[in-house]
Amino acid sequence: MKVVEPQRFRDVMGHFATGVTVVTATGPDGPVGMTANAVCSLSLDPLLALVCFDNGARTLRVVREQRRFGINVLAAGQQELARLFASKVEESEKFAGVQHTVHEGIPVIEGTLAWVGCTLEQLIPGGDHTIGLGAVIAAEKAAERDPLIWYRGEYR
Numbered sequence: 001m002k003v004v005e006p007q008r009f010r011d012v013m014g015h016f017a018t019g020v021t022v023v024t025a026t027g028p029d030g031p032v033g034m035t036a037n038a039v040c041s042l043s044l045d046p047l048l049a050l051v052c053f054d055n056g057a058r059t060l061r062v063v064r065e066q067r068r069f070g071i072n073v074l075a076a077g078q079q080e081l082a083r084l085f086a087s088k089v090e091e092s093e094k095f096a097g098v099q100h101t102v103h104e105g106i107p108v109i110e111g112t113l114a115w116v117g118c119t120l121e122q123l124i125p126g127g128d129h130t131i132g133l134g135a136v137i138a139a140e141k142a143a144e145r146d147p148l149i150w151y152r153g154e155y156r
């Protein structure tokens with residue numbers, strides 16, 4: 001059987017359109033956040049959400065310590081926000097110009113389509129990522145607009 005190269009797998013899976021989110025948390029030095037598209041609702045009973053964190057993500061360290069995170073669902077036109085939170089810029093710089101509120105210790109970015117707040121239930125190793133399972137403690141729709149989509153390596 002032929003071995004699938006990682007880049008080939010990435011290219012093929014790029015044909016699966018996903019939503020784009022910014023996962024947020026609050027640490028001792030303030031809010032942190034990262035762009036993520038490996039996010040989904042997991043269970044209705046109990047209410048659970050799933051987020052996949054790159055093992056090197058600064059946000060993962062804070063989520064591990066604080067045991068809370070938020071999922072901010074981005075709208076069409078928020079590509080720059082997605083790029084900002086995908087960058088390696090210092091966390092304080094990421095949030096410097098981003099309007100947000102804090103709900104039960106979870107940063108909520110203003111102008112997004114929706115947001116979900118979670119208490120961390122479990123972290124599961126998953127190769128170069130860590131799968132975070134969160135018990136949903138808040139869920140709000142914020143705007144009625146089209147979503148920002150990631151497809152074939154581009155925002156759409």
